[in-house]
Amino acid sequence: MSLKFSHETLGQRVLFGTKQASQYLIAEIMRLEAQNVMVIASNSGLFSAQEIAADIDVKVWHSNVKMHVPMETAIEARAIAVDNDIDVIVSVGGGSAVGLAKAIALTTSIPIIAIPTTYAGSEATNVWGITESARKTTGVDNKVVPTTVIYDSSLTMSLPVEMSVASGLNGMAHCIDSLWAPHADPINALMAAEGIRALSAGLPKIVADPQDISGRDEVLYGAYFAAVSFASAGSGLHHKICHVLGGTFNLPHAQTHATVLPYVLAFNAPFAPDAEQRTAAAFGTDTALEGLQKLRAQVGAPQRLSDYGFTEEGIPEAVSIILEKLPAHNPREITEENLTALLVAALNGNDPATLN
Template sequence: MLDFTHDTLAQRVVFASGKAAENLRSEVDRLGASAVMVIAGEADAAEAVCRGIDPALWHTDVAPHVPVDKAEKARAAARDHGVDLLVCIGGGSTTGLAKAVALTTGLPIVAVPTTYAGSEATNVWGMTEQARKTTGVDARVLPTTVVYDATLLTSLPVELTVASGLNALAHGIDSMWAPRTDPINQALAVEAIRALASGLPVVKDDPSGVAGHERCLYGAYLSAVAFASAGSGLHHKICHVLGGAYDLPHAQTHAVVLPHVLAFNAPAAPEAAARIGSALGSDLDSLRRTLDAPTALRDHGFRESDIDEAADLILPVVPPTNPRPVTRESLVRLLRDAWAGAEERR
């Protein structure tokens, strides 16, 4: 018998290729904003998207994992300019900074993603201070509107596209056994996995084509919606600690760790694993080989000497609902395999 409670977040999504500027202007008008703060990692790309609006403030001081000092600087800038709407144009770091501002100001956000990060569809925030990343959930950080435009992703380097897409895939896979998972989350996650698994090879073969990016954006959104409701599973707890403590690149870290967590959990969650496999169409390793995905954390700044410390930091935040019990020994083994790029162990 079905017995669950599901929360669906209230958010407007505007999805159309080639219409980011038009749709952003419409959303700014609809919200009645008069003092817009544009947060963008790359001003040149953002200017084209903002050609239909007149921002009161441009803010480009963005960094991965949202350092607290940069969040405070952005909050002060918003306050000093009387901002009444935040527009973030970029990847997860850019969206994360907008969320940090919204967390203390309550300002609405219109997000225009340029990667598959998925942060735009969640009410999860994260900030880093003294090499420790803190995350939380708050309704104020959920963007009011997401403007999706697949043409904004066609200039992404293929390597970043692959890593970002696998990060999106991780949202879906983790949602299959996250602490608050339910049949609705799982249905969204399965469709997301299917879309990403079919779309990413198309994007790799034709990075400038729109069709593959559209499919992947659709999948990334569904994955993020499932993740926002289901919560952070083992995979995300590991990656959040690694990113905050060792300043590892977000997407690449997720891309490397994902197969190891999937291999670890799959034997203890056979039904979820079967649905994941069916949605992938084959297996994750085959997809990763097709995509030339990142394979080792040592290639992205994680040192072998940090493994023991990392395991100690991760163990207290492991979800107690994880399908398989997690010990310090199993964490060390998983991290060592991910560091080395070794074959995943069940």
């Protein structure tokens, strides 16, 4: 079989090491010759950020961080960065913190050093997202790719088990969606499979012992592969659905991804045999859905969108918006009827196998 594909690898420095974040950050600030540093962290993550950045000069501490990056918070942060001649942004936290840093970089091109404390993966992609008037707009721009990512598993130790599971399954969604996304290719498929393997191995370790650094290491490593495969392949059906649920209905990001994932997998897998087989092999099971559901049972994954405030009344609006944002390619034809069935099943926590 001959191969023909196009693959783009993003330029980024990755530093990985437990309890190394502070030293790595000092070295990167020196390497970039930064003079005016802005640190972005949520109120809950500010103390950790202050510890990490204790030995560098920080000009601005910014903690107005909100989920799904509302436009007004982006405008405020951009103005602060420009007014203070910021030349490096350091984001400490999950997807919301790095998302705000990306919103600044999108219009200013200020380099980002990302220090993730969850398994969201946004730190390794060129994808940005901003929410305005209950609509989340996403785009791709290499200006928002963090120059450096510092992975330090010790920073995830305070992440509760329940949130670790949701965040890790969010990473799993990046992997699986990238196998049939518009720009899927053999290279990102290989990275996605490694991400699936690492995440499925590490998450049960975190549940069994939240202080087990080896489990945290494995999941953080898997989250990186999830992100780079997603960055190359682009947004597939899963992400189109979840961006609408998050941006329009303000559902929590990680939990929404974790809940919707088995339904999209069950929906698409019969129509994407290569992706299905690769996913099953990464899980070490006969089928992809079997592997995912086995993992979800092991770790106590989120089950129903109704648990997060979504209601049946919201389904028609969600379907309408999603149908306007469908990916360029999907293994299975998407209709109003089968998309509605998918959301109804995810709303109520029905057996995803019924979507086959």
